[in-house]
Amino acid sequence: MGETPTTEPFLVFGAPDIGEAEIAEVEACLRSGWLGTGPRVARFEREFAAYKGVAPAQVVAVNSCTAALHVAMVAAGLEPGAEVITTPLTFCATVNAIIHAGLTPVLADVDPLTQNLDPAAVEAAITPRTRALLPVHFAGRPCDMDRLMAIAAKHGLVVIEDCAHAIETEYRGRKAGTFGDFGCFSFYVTKNVVTGEGGMILGRDEAHIARAKVLALHGMSKDAWHRFGDQGYKHYQVVEAGFKYNMMDLQAAIGIHQLARVEAAWRRRAALWARYLDAFADLPIGLPAAAEPDTRHAYHLFTIMVDEARSGLARDAFLEAMNAARIGTGVHYLAVPEHPYYQQRFGWRPAQWPNAMRLGRSTASLPLSPALDEGQVERVIGAVRRLLGGSGAGGRPLPGRG
Known part of the structure; x- marks a missing residue:
């Protein structure tokens, strides 16, 4: 990959x-x-x-x-x-x-x-x-x-x-x-x-x-x-x-x-969020929407949507490749009706909620901790770009960490 x-x-x-x-x-x-x-x-x-x-x-x-x-x-x-x-x-x-x-x-x-x-x-x-x-x-x-x-x-x-x-x-x-x-x-x-x-x-x-x-x-x-x-x-x-x-x-x-330190940590994640948006803007993936006017986003999860038809790589294959690159990722979340307990108890099927089903099957969350340093940020960006259609780290340097 x-x-x-x-x-x-x-x-x-x-x-x-x-x-x-x-x-x-x-x-x-x-x-x-x-x-x-x-x-x-x-x-x-x-x-x-x-x-x-x-x-x-x-x-x-x-x-x-x-x-x-x-x-x-x-x-x-x-x-x-x-x-x-x-x-x-x-x-x-x-x-x-x-x-x-x-x-x-x-x-x-x-x-x-x-x-x-x-x-x-x-x-x-x-x-x-x-x-x-x-x-x-x-x-x-x-x-x-x-x-x-x-x-x-x-x-x-x-x-x-x-x-x-x-x-x-x-x-x-x-x-x-x-x-x-x-x-x-x-x-x-x-x-x-x-x-x-x-x-x-x-x-x-x-x-x-x-x-x-x-x-x-x-x-x-x-x-x-x-x-x-x-x-x-x-x-x-x-x-x-x-x-x-x-x-x-x-x-x-x-x-x-x-x-x-909650406000300082929020500013750090906001800078990292902006760096990711800039670095991934040209990739064939879905990115988080901009914050709505008169709201404040907590920047807790940075989720990308990986569609095999667009990027040539399935979401789960992307997760495996990131793990091989020794970069932790998450899935937030498989839709609740995907899980067998709820299907058996309530008779739910994922297709009843198509937007949640589609998002849950394509989403991957990237590291967004304020503890990340510049080298770690470049590792994340470089791996994502290599896997999903770009090359190099891309984006502007992230302020606040050397």
């Missing part, structure tokens, strides 16, 4: 940019003797709330975005079996959380350009049993929240935003996660703010968030910091059958400093 074997180090897809501040904070946490949910989690919650421009009482840290989605749906009080409309172009966790909450997932196709939920498809998917809408801000691009919120208001739907890709995302001056009843965020190791594993729930209603906080730790009225802290033992009461979804201080120790 034009690639010769290389002995260069493997370039990990989505490798986090960990600095000395994170390392020092983790060491301090270990030496403190307090690793579980405690003062660092509380600090991380306060600072995340400040970044989003909401009150501290409107957020609660959890151990994953999946947990955040699950708890949000339970806290919303949706009746068992109620239908929740979401996108087929998402990670399985989005649909699994709906199932675990005792609800019924319903898929609506995506817009082929933005790759986000198509509001017209959402409207067509609504039935008398629909109770909630779960839009995913795919790759960091905001959904059309004006239209989606209008649909939700018209039909009286709860809105839970999946913001796993969208910490920095904005739509018409408002931050992603602040439109719906809940916004759910991820701090997984490949995300824009990293805690290793971790998530956050943001809620419009402080009473709903107070319930989410209880649900996320066994349904107890006190968390461990308040039970065992230096103010003396505090009795607790179990008020609901909750879950074990709390974040640890050990995770928050990383997140505190990741969040402090």
